[in-house]
Amino acid sequence: MDAGADNGGQKGTANAAGPDGARAAGRHRTGLSGKLLFLTILFVMLSEVMIYVPSVANFRDGWLRDRLTMAGITAVFLHGERSFDRATQDKLLEASGALAIAGYDGERRRLIAATTMPPEVDSHIDMRDMDPWTSVAETFETLVFGGDRTLRVVGAPAMGEGFVEILIRDAPLREAMLTFSRNILALSLIISAITATLVYLSLRWLFVRPMQRLTRAMAEFSDDPENADTVIAPSGRADEIGDAELRLAAMQRELVKTLHQKRRLADLGLAVSKINHDLRNILASAQLFSDRLGTLEDPTVQRVTPKIVGALDRAIGYTRSVLEYGRAGEAAPERRLIRLSHLVDDVGDLLGVAGSETIEWKNAVDPELEIDADPDQLFRVLMNLCRNAVQVLDGKADPTLVRRLEVGARRGDGATLIQVRDTGPGVPEQLRPTLFQAFSATARKGGTGLGLAIAAELVRAHGGTISLTDAGPGACFEIHIPDRGRNGQRNAMKDRGRPEYGQNGKAG
Structure with missing residues (x-):
C-alpha cells in the first residue's frame, strides 16, 4: 500500500507539473529565440544609426566642398581676360549650382558672377573652421527644416589664396542627403538581417539548443526520477554548459541513488514494523514468565529477576517506540x-x-x-x-x-x-x-x-x-x-x- 501510494503520489505530481512544464518549455523555445532575434536586429540597427550620423554629416560636407570647388573653377574661368555675356554667365552659374559667386584674392572681395536678383540669405556656413558637432547639427537642421532656404557657403579656393563664397539653394543638398539616407537605411537593413541571422543561428546552436536539451532532460527526469535511464548524458562540451550538464548528471545520479535508498528504507521499515509487532507479543509473554520467576524464593532468582523485568520493560518500550516512529517519529522526551x-x-x-x-x-x-x-x-x-x-x-x-x-x-x-x-x-x-x-x-x-x-x-x-x-x-x-x-x-x-x-x- 505504501509503495502504491508513493507511486500514485509521484504520478500525480508528474501529471500536475507536466502541463505547466510543457507550457514553460514552449514559452522558452519561442520566447527566448524571438527575443534573441529581436535584440540582435535592434542592436545592429543601433550600431548602424551610430554610423549613419557622422556618415551623413560627412556626405553633406563633401557635397558642399564639391560645390565650392566647382565655384572656384568657375570664378577662375570668369575672371580671365576673356569677357562673357550674360547668358553664358548664367549657364556657368547653373552648371556650378550657385546663385552667386564671390571671391577674395587677399586684397579685396568682389562679386564674380550672380543671377539678376540674388535672394536673401537664410543661413551662413563657413567650411574653413567646421567642427564635427557643428557639422552634425547643421546637417540635421537641413534635413528637418531645409528645402526652400538659401545658403551662404564660404570655403578655401581650389587654387590660390583667400576664400570663395557662394549662394546656393539647399533643396538639392537636402534631396542628395535624403537619397544618401535611403541608401544607408537599405544597406543597414540588409546588413542587420544578415548579421542578425548569423548571430541568431550561432547563439541558438551554442546556447538555446543546449538549454532546451537541459530542460527536456530535467522534465524527463522529473516524470520518472527513479529511472537511471533518464539521467542526462553529458555532451562533452568544454564550456559552462558542458559543466552544467556534468553537474546536472551528477545530481540526478545522486538523486536516483537516494530515492532507491529511500524506497529500500521504506520497505525495510514496513518489514521491521511487522516483525516488531510480533516481537512485542513474544516479549509480553516473556514478561509474564519473569513475573512468575519473581515469586520464587531463591536468592539468585530474587537478585536477577528485577533486572530481567527491567530489561523486558525497556524492550517492550522500544518496540512501542518503533511502531510510534513509523507513524510520527520519536516521541517527545518526558x-x-x-x-x-x-x-x-x-x-x-x-x-x-x-x-x-x-x-x-x-x-x-x-x-x-x-x-x-x-x-x-x-x-x-x-x-x-x-x-x-x-x-x-x-x-x-x-x-x-x-x-x-x-x-x-x-x-x-x-x-x-x-x-x-x-x-x-x-x-x-x-x-x-x-x-x-x-x-x-x-x-x-x-x-x-x-x-x-x-x-x-x-x-x-x-x-x-x-x-x-x-x-x-x-x-x-x-x-x-x-x-x-x-x-x-x-x-x-x-x-x-x-x-x-x-x-x-x-x-x-
Whole structure:
C-alpha cells in the first residue's frame, strides 16, 4: 500500500507539473529565440544609426566642398581676360549650382558672377573652421527644416589664396542627403538581417539548443526520477554548459541513488514494523514468565529477576517506540530529574561489562549528580554508545591491550556534559563526516549504522548536542544536555532548589 501510494503520489505530481512544464518549455523555445532575434536586429540597427550620423554629416560636407570647388573653377574661368555675356554667365552659374559667386584674392572681395536678383540669405556656413558637432547639427537642421532656404557657403579656393563664397539653394543638398539616407537605411537593413541571422543561428546552436536539451532532460527526469535511464548524458562540451550538464548528471545520479535508498528504507521499515509487532507479543509473554520467576524464593532468582523485568520493560518500550516512529517519529522526551550514576549502572549490568574479566568498566559519574532528562531515552543513548564501545573492545583477544570503558559527567552553566570514553582503535577518519547519519557510519561487519543516528536524534530532542572529540586514545563521545530552562522550558531543577555542580560533579 505504501509503495502504491508513493507511486500514485509521484504520478500525480508528474501529471500536475507536466502541463505547466510543457507550457514553460514552449514559452522558452519561442520566447527566448524571438527575443534573441529581436535584440540582435535592434542592436545592429543601433550600431548602424551610430554610423549613419557622422556618415551623413560627412556626405553633406563633401557635397558642399564639391560645390565650392566647382565655384572656384568657375570664378577662375570668369575672371580671365576673356569677357562673357550674360547668358553664358548664367549657364556657368547653373552648371556650378550657385546663385552667386564671390571671391577674395587677399586684397579685396568682389562679386564674380550672380543671377539678376540674388535672394536673401537664410543661413551662413563657413567650411574653413567646421567642427564635427557643428557639422552634425547643421546637417540635421537641413534635413528637418531645409528645402526652400538659401545658403551662404564660404570655403578655401581650389587654387590660390583667400576664400570663395557662394549662394546656393539647399533643396538639392537636402534631396542628395535624403537619397544618401535611403541608401544607408537599405544597406543597414540588409546588413542587420544578415548579421542578425548569423548571430541568431550561432547563439541558438551554442546556447538555446543546449538549454532546451537541459530542460527536456530535467522534465524527463522529473516524470520518472527513479529511472537511471533518464539521467542526462553529458555532451562533452568544454564550456559552462558542458559543466552544467556534468553537474546536472551528477545530481540526478545522486538523486536516483537516494530515492532507491529511500524506497529500500521504506520497505525495510514496513518489514521491521511487522516483525516488531510480533516481537512485542513474544516479549509480553516473556514478561509474564519473569513475573512468575519473581515469586520464587531463591536468592539468585530474587537478585536477577528485577533486572530481567527491567530489561523486558525497556524492550517492550522500544518496540512501542518503533511502531510510534513509523507513524510520527520519536516521541517527545518526558523529562524527569534522575540520578545519572544509577542509570549508568543499569547500562553496565545490561551489557554485562560490570564485573567483566575482559573489559574494565568504570562508572565515573558522581552518585549525587542529577540530570533533567527522559530516563528511557537517555538510557537508549548511553546503551547505543556503550554497546558500540564493547563491540570494538571485544574485537581482539590480546591480553596486552588495555580495554577500558568509562562513563563520566559534570555539571556547568545550566547543562550536563556526559562523556563516554573507550580505549579502542577510535573512529576511522572516513566515517566522521557521516558519523551520525543512519546506515552510514559503521565499520563493523554486520553493523547497521543506526546506533549513533538514534542517539543523536534523542539528544537533539532534549535540545542538546552529541559530538566526537579527539581527547586521547580511543573514542570519546560528549553529550551536552541543557536544563529545560536553557531550552525555552521551565527549569525544574531550579524550581526544586537544586544546587549547581562544578567540574567534578560535587555540589558548589
